[in-house]
Amino acid sequence: MSIDKLTGAKVAEHNSKDSCWVIVHGKAYDVTEFLPEHPGGQKIILKYAGKDATEEFDPIHPPDTLDKYLDKSKHLGEVDMATVEQEEKAFDPEENDRLERISRMPSLAACYNLMDFEAVARQVMKKTAWAYYSSGADDEITMRENHAAFHKIWFRPRILVDVEHIDMSTTMLGTKCSIPFYVTATALGKLGHPEGEVVLTKAAHQHNVVQMIPTLASCSFDEIVDAKQGDQVQWLQLYVNKDREITRKIVEHAEKRGCKGLFITVDAPQLGRREKDMRSKFSDPGSNVQGTGDDIDRSQGAARAISSFIDPALSWKDIPWFKSITRMPVVLKGVQCVEDVLRAVEAGCDGVVLSNHGGRQLDTSRSGIEVLAEVMPALRERGWEKRIEVFVDGGVRRATDIIKALCLGAKGVGIGRPFLFAMSAYGLEGVDRAMQLLKDEMEMNMRLIGAASVEELNPSLVDTRGLMGGHSGNAPYDTLGLGAYDPLEAPRFNEKPKL
Amino acid sequence: MSIDKLTGAKVAEHNSKDSCWVIVHGKAYDVTEFLPEHPGGQKIILKYAGKDATEEFDPIHPPDTLDKYLDKSKHLGEVDMATVEQEEKAFDPEENDRLERISRMPSLAACYNLMDFEAVARQVMKKTAWAYYSSGADDEITMRENHAAFHKIWFRPRILVDVEHIDMSTTMLGTKCSIPFYVTATALGKLGHPEGEVVLTKAAHQHNVVQMIPTLASCSFDEIVDAKQGDQVQWLQLYVNKDREITRKIVEHAEKRGCKGLFITVDAPQLGRREKDMRSKFSDPGSNVQGTGDDIDRSQGAARAISSFIDPALSWKDIPWFKSITRMPVVLKGVQCVEDVLRAVEAGCDGVVLSNHGGRQLDTSRSGIEVLAEVMPALRERGWEKRIEVFVDGGVRRATDIIKALCLGAKGVGIGRPFLFAMSAYGLEGVDRAMQLLKDEMEMNMRLIGAASVEELNPSLVDTRGLMGGHSGNAPYDTLGLGAYDPLEAPRFNEKPKL
Amino acid sequence: MSIDKLTGAKVAEHNSKDSCWVIVHGKAYDVTEFLPEHPGGQKIILKYAGKDATEEFDPIHPPDTLDKYLDKSKHLGEVDMATVEQEEKAFDPEENDRLERISRMPSLAACYNLMDFEAVARQVMKKTAWAYYSSGADDEITMRENHAAFHKIWFRPRILVDVEHIDMSTTMLGTKCSIPFYVTATALGKLGHPEGEVVLTKAAHQHNVVQMIPTLASCSFDEIVDAKQGDQVQWLQLYVNKDREITRKIVEHAEKRGCKGLFITVDAPQLGRREKDMRSKFSDPGSNVQGTGDDIDRSQGAARAISSFIDPALSWKDIPWFKSITRMPVVLKGVQCVEDVLRAVEAGCDGVVLSNHGGRQLDTSRSGIEVLAEVMPALRERGWEKRIEVFVDGGVRRATDIIKALCLGAKGVGIGRPFLFAMSAYGLEGVDRAMQLLKDEMEMNMRLIGAASVEELNPSLVDTRGLMGGHSGNAPYDTLGLGAYDPLEAPRFNEKPKL
């Protein structure tokens, strides 16, 4: 059989723009013609021309990518991997330090809250993976504001309420959940863990919460659905393709596979510039001061590379079409002001997610929780609060954050990054523990606020005056701006005594 | 006689789950059957199975605990301590450093204010004791806000008032006190000082202030009452037991022993998760990354271990019963919004303590002083301000804090942790000096605000606009969240010159 | 002649409580009977019993003190100083470092603003002198707020105003001044400079500004008046003595010597506890953990020592008497709310100084500039703004601060500490340069705000909305409280790799 296999040497001959072969999972592919179409730019492919690209390929592309996007004629067949020359990796002191830190990493039992996973992940994740997950738009002010905004809302707890039995279960889009959060969609799960998003699927099952399946997953959609157990519920997050037929197929397929909600992302007509991500990919070419043109424009980080298909022309006119192609509830993900929530009701949407995309898109856009405080009174005024389910995501780290959102009127909250960090550092056990910690916190904090069930959470239990001041005085600092500032100095003492 | 005594070797045989004996204060006890009932989990007991557990036992359990909770048949009698093998303590570099710091600790005279005791205690207390006393709920935002909130209230002093003679005495629940603070209830006094709460009893007597006796004291209730001198007044702080008969006995006994006030804690249906406390107990087991199950769930810190008896079903319906079993004034401790104060008046309570339990229960609950500013106008509007005495605790560190509370309408303030820290660092002399410092500050500051007596303190002397803004821009930072954040960086300079 | 002189040996015999002689400026005094009356406590005198006390005595006591307060019979006459044993000073590493810093101190020309003098003085002044000058009450929040408050007021400059000729002169209490500030009274000038307050007298003359003479000067009142030149104007700051006859004599003498204003300090019925000052005096006695009683109570810093004569019973009833004993304008110094300003008008006072005593008395009392914004609208509403002159002191460091105060309606501002720091670091030249810098800034900033003369400064030129928020979110931090706080930690990585 191995007679039929290609040799490493043979593949290695096709190492240029003119003829470019690459190996992925033991098979060779001719990507010469595909080069100019590659959303991530041709440069990154050419780096692996004639070589094995599996390691770089995997986290960014679902396994069915090559089947879908590369004509069968370009599938060159198996490679005898024994004949492929192993590239010796250059010694990388940063990577070395990381491996050393992994050898000393704290045990899972030392994590007591969701921030702890992030602190550990920051030390043990690969630099580029950490940068992709942790980065936000521009100065990351909105990203930090998302959590900080919860600290502007304070509790007004009630005492002497019988809180022996706490029922934190609720219903979202008709699905009963054990606790009012869901696992929101986040891209490229394999950057953090070799198994990718299915880890989250398993944890969601263990804790009876809904998982939202991302369009830009590292696993294929079907892999994630296949990982579902029992009557576990999943939703579909959708980036709308310029080619609507592709979108139609995705939606119909998701409905057929049992998805119970369609979350159309509306805050990302173009995926964000995230400088931490961009910088993490960058290795300084040295004397290339000129550095204009091609070199510069392509190092845009993972986000830009994977999203070129998204349709920036998507508009309100498209909503009826979505409602026509599916019976799943249609939810707009990424609504950011009350005007658009009212319009969503009028357009017949079943829900909205108040979200700024985890602070990854438009900097100094407001937090979902702040928008919620603007939205709910307007809905109640019109008697519309039952016509639409309102969700919030962004910055949720504590059960108190969840409770605040529910007091203000949210049906549930989405949590993304914290589970990615738990997964990246500790795998399924990490995500399991993260969810369990939230449940422990939730039970205690509902007791302490004096509410025995989710229905009892209401606006009189919170003090939101802190949100009224807008953003006077409490925007997170711009670290870049402050870093570039040269503080004033007092007179300097001389180095030597005067004569 | 020593023939009758058990030998260390004999006890040491019973060192397992199947037969578990422990030595406490020179006597052996068979706790095998008690293991599953132990509120702190069986693990901690098994660590001492067959050994002397006195040192660990003492601060957490009042001396009458074994008599009360362990059947006499399990009391195995005296042990010949000479035959008990002394365990050699492993060298602990942190403990070593602590002892070295103690040898250099500042003299008491170098403490000029209540924060100074805390700064010294932090250096000289055992790590776990410090963690138990100093920890707060979740991100400790409320714990820090408690003191910070006083800084949002500013003085509007009056000049040219005759302040030669300052009378800072007042009356609380009918008791004349030399200054308007009381020693509020705090748990586990022996963690800080071998004599425990009686140290506070003695200091309270020296300064003619009331002491509130905690349910969860290290000393027994009677020990604390026995330490009382002259006509010294004490109050009882009560965690209500699920078994109301136990509660009835405690209350009746307290009244018989002369307690003059019953403070029912209403902000703690479940005792808080305090991560600093939990983390201090934790020693990383190393490679146990999985670490699920039993290992994790039990390391919940001292607070959870000692509080399992508290009844989370306690409700307004129980108040009439309390009033029926005692003639002591009934005060609700831990009220956190105006609605519940009004309800307390209607329920016939004699007082309320506006408190968030020292920031140890629900994080981002508001400070007592902020709630006071909400409560008093509502009481005055109804003409109810004489029907109930309003106390505040949490964050009081300066006489100016006391004065602010009294200006706003409080009858007195409770002070807890600062006296624990003074006691832990310097014993009775420390607490004595702490109280004297408060009196010195109080005399001066009443002069400076232009009030010769407590009656002259009134709302026109303070500017509370700083409280109106809610919590916009001045929530204490979440150190965990900020610690996990990876700041943006400017371009890095290369390590070597470019060629 | 030397036969008549006492010998050092003779004096040295009287070195105890029972017979205590001290040498001051080459003369011996028997202070045995005076010991219990010494305002600073007897301990500090006994330290010098039988020895030369001149160095310690000088900065704290005006030269006429011994003549005034010690009966002539106790003046023992001259001492043959050659026979007095020179005490060898113990090596003090801090003092050594200070002298080394002095040898390297920046030249005067390197000081570009008033903060620069403070930064230099902090490095070159004696520790205790620096502590006395720089310290404030309690947490020094008010002290820092004083300057910070100016930063809540922003300019609304006018353009295209002819500002070629800037006239910054004005009139205060009938005296023409070259610029609207005066040198306010500050105590113990010899701590900073051997010549004491007369340095300020000379600088005030050079710049044609008024000097306010302090009651607690190191120089005697007459020395300071004698240093006056030409038609230079001085005012008298008065601490009112319990013995009103003493006060009457002081006032009458001041008027006779030409003082043009009587500033009665009304914010200091008792002088403040300033912990930085107290701590600077303290040398830890070592093992004296008990340290109660006498040792502790006396180390109260300079402020308490020198102020025991001040009458805390001073009240509004005394104002008519003051007006009856002098024709000088009567000004209340230290008014802190609008109610008292209105009352001062009604009492016929000629002026008020809105001041919190440089943040040295009551902490979290409001800044003078904030009180000014409260006061002036109330005066204007009543048409009283011409009936009284309103001054402000505290925190003035920039000409912009002066301009803000004048825009809001102040007649002038007092500046104290900055000139002390300039004097302590650089002597008369320092104070001269400090005043010149203010004039340079003033000329420029009046041009830039578009006002050619002091009369053109008015409220429409400033935006004071920043003061409206009270103190929400912008109180200076309490460094002690934050220092004692133990921040939460993320999970610790193990020190060694796990096996």
Add this chain to the structure above:
Amino acid sequence: MSIDKLTGAKVAEHNSKDSCWVIVHGKAYDVTEFLPEHPGGQKIILKYAGKDATEEFDPIHPPDTLDKYLDKSKHLGEVDMATVEQEEKAFDPEENDRLERISRMPSLAACYNLMDFEAVARQVMKKTAWAYYSSGADDEITMRENHAAFHKIWFRPRILVDVEHIDMSTTMLGTKCSIPFYVTATALGKLGHPEGEVVLTKAAHQHNVVQMIPTLASCSFDEIVDAKQGDQVQWLQLYVNKDREITRKIVEHAEKRGCKGLFITVDAPQLGRREKDMRSKFSDPGSNVQGTGDDIDRSQGAARAISSFIDPALSWKDIPWFKSITRMPVVLKGVQCVEDVLRAVEAGCDGVVLSNHGGRQLDTSRSGIEVLAEVMPALRERGWEKRIEVFVDGGVRRATDIIKALCLGAKGVGIGRPFLFAMSAYGLEGVDRAMQLLKDEMEMNMRLIGAASVEELNPSLVDTRGLMGGHSGNAPYDTLGLGAYDPLEAPRFNEKPKL
């Protein structure tokens, strides 16, 4: 020919106040009589008396300066430069470090935003040049507020808007621009780059944006105009000379050379004191503690040296005259409150620039963006918003800043320092990349806010409540004041154990 040249030795003889020759660009000049008139003081010239002053002369003086201001009779002709003694430069460790940093500087491709250029420039620019560009008035509070103010404005983006095609072009004063910013006037371009302002001219052409030509350029006006390409548009920034005929000539010449707008600077009747700039020039003379008089008053930094001709008497009365001498639109640059904008409309001005001169003039004056929020509603109320074009400059660093200004009603924004920093670090390529980055950000952020063209930007897209609070709690810190403050300390532990 070289016989006619002067020798270095000959020139070197004239090295004093009495006869002072200097060499500039190979020619000698007799400046003896000019010394007292030199705006920067005679001291700086005397430093080069008898020597070659070219290097110091160049950045501060346009090449035509000597022709314009020094009588031809003082032009002494060419110098044989081979005979001029080369001064050996003293070893300067700071300069050495700077050169070392330049050898390692990041490549241009590593700059992802405008702050990055500033961070690099800070490391690679000459100390005095950096100080001149980066310094602001007094405590630099306004300078920092300028950018910080944008962070008080938050977005309210709209979703589901077709943003496939983004048109960010607009029109300013009749000129079509590719993006709504212009290169605002900044002085002394050669401090940052040997070619000076023409670098900006070239970059402006590449990106089709307007350049405003500064009066105080290092290049001559004509050099900058000559560098113009195609139909590129330039404006003239004007400091008005006391001699109006000079001003008239400048204006008329500019119009003739094709300038399309006249921007009269109205916020600088005197150029600012910028202490960072002053300090950078200062080298401590050592023991000169007295240091009064001449030494001190002249070291005022570059700004003061070059601006003595500016007329502080300029007033509203002059506006008609300007309108009479030119057909260019007349725009007032440096308006700072709504009253003056209304007056500008009435005076028939074509535009205003809301600006505080980059925070370089009056400290604690408000940011342009804050003034804009005050101005536009007043204009709209009167229906005047089309009668005048409103520009803003100061603190613009991100496309989001530009969008915020346009949402509030600005026609465009000026950007100055960021391009200087880009030019100083990376030359033309740097400025090119800086502009391209802004365009990239602009396209993305317009997509994300849901506006396909500049016309769609409107006030409903921003939340400006953060500006309402005035400056409560969010003034940038005064680093000098905080630096001079001596924080309180907790009790110090002894250095050695007590006995």
